[in-house]
Amino acid sequence: MPEETRLQPVDEADLQNKTLEALAPYRDQDGRIYAIWGTLAHHEDALRRFLVFGNHVLGKNTLPLKSRELMIVRIAARAQAAYEWDQHVRIARRAGLSDVEIMAAATGSWNELDQLDQVLLAATDSLIDGQRVDDELWRRMASTLSTQQIIDVLYTVGQYLTIATVINTLGVQPEGDLVLDLPRAEVATRKDPQA
The missing domain is CATH 1.20.1290.10 (AhpD-like)
Structure with missing residues (x-):
């Protein structure tokens, strides 16, 4: 892994409203968007689609x-x-x-x-x-x-x-x-x- 961050998370002010809505459940205890999702927000359309799949894997998975x-x-x-x-x-x-x-x-x-x-x-x-x-x-x-x-x-x-x-x-x-x-x-x- 690189020692430094290669791509900084996108500032919330620069995100589309539909992306902010999709990211609403993906915030830390202080209300900040988790760094992984903020980083992937450089490609907002793909991120929103990926979150749908990720929601199944993390939240609706049939495994214990x-x-x-x-x-x-x-x-x-x-x-x-x-x-x-x-x-x-x-x-x-x-x-x-x-x-x-x-x-x-x-x-x-x-x-x-x-x-x-x-x-x-x-x-x-x-x-x-x-x-x-x-x-x-x-x-x-x-x-x-x-x-x-x-x-x-x-x-x-x-x-x-x-x-x-x-x-x-x-x-x-x-x-x-x-x-x-x-x-x-x-x-x-x-x-x-x-x-």
């Missing part, structure tokens, strides 16, 4: 909330996307996940997590590494998840890899200090041999 957040922190750790990591550690904590569970998912040491989360994290890694799952993992997914949930796995990984790519390419910086240290890349990519 805790499981989805474990997948997202895994993606953020693997991609070394500090902004995404910080935002989703906060969401994961609000969802009831402990820092131990978050770090287990992030570092690939998920043997103590439940079977559903192990399948979802294995699928996450497989999709990151090869953009597919093999037959054995497919059977595990199909025996554990509904068809809609399998599609939401694909959407979740795709959405958050896209966001990680944006963060790391445009240099979107965390909004303050990280609430939990991001594992180093070599730790995050280590896979548990029993997973």
Whole structure:
């Protein structure tokens, strides 16, 4: 990731009213638009369309909330996307996940997590590494998840890899200090041999 922000967020005063309306739910506790969305507002039409898809993945996803957040922190750790990591550690904590569970998912040491989360994290890694799952993992997914949930796995990984790519390419910086240290890349990519 670049050390400096390559593209500054758009000033709210320069945004169209329809973009401001679309971004209404995407503000921090002080009422500021989150930096990721302000940065993507350089292409307002695309941002508004992307928010519709993102709203499904984040708000209407058929996967359990805790499981989805474990997948997202895994993606953020693997991609070394500090902004995404910080935002989703906060969401994961609000969802009831402990820092131990978050770090287990992030570092690939998920043997103590439940079977559903192990399948979802294995699928996450497989999709990151090869953009597919093999037959054995497919059977595990199909025996554990509904068809809609399998599609939401694909959407979740795709959405958050896209966001990680944006963060790391445009240099979107965390909004303050990280609430939990991001594992180093070599730790995050280590896979548990029993997973």
